[in-house]
Amino acid sequence: MALTRIKIYRVRKGLTCxxxxxxxxxxxxxxxxxxxxxxxxxxxxxxxxxxxxxxxERGGFARRAVCAWRRRR
Structure with missing residues (x-):
């Protein structure tokens, strides 16, 4: 299952839904x-x-920011 950008940010912050x-x-x-x-x-x-x-929030959650976060992991 692919994670959505919103979910990635939420999990990154350590928050539950x-x-x-x-x-x-x-x-x-x-x-x-x-x-x-x-x-x-x-x-x-x-x-x-x-x-x-x-x-x-720039027309959705910036894909670049998510990709940068994935690279840091």
Whole structure:
């Protein structure tokens, strides 16, 4: 199973889906469908998500940043 960029950032921060959902003020189920790409989140939610994960939101989560993180591991 391929990890989504959001999940990679979440795991990198050491957060569970439930913990991140609590920080964002949304349900775990909603975060899960956004994370899996089933639902496209709105701009305001993506901004809150980027802030909670400590990354920049540039039309999605930057692929370059994820690749750089993978190389460091």
């Amino acid at each position: 439930t913990e991140l959902a609590g920080r964002l003020g949304c349900s775990r189920a909603y975060l899960s469908v956004v994370e899996n790409g089933t639902v496209r989140a709105g701009k305001a939610f993506r901004s809150r998500l980027a802030e909670a994960l400590g990354c920049e």
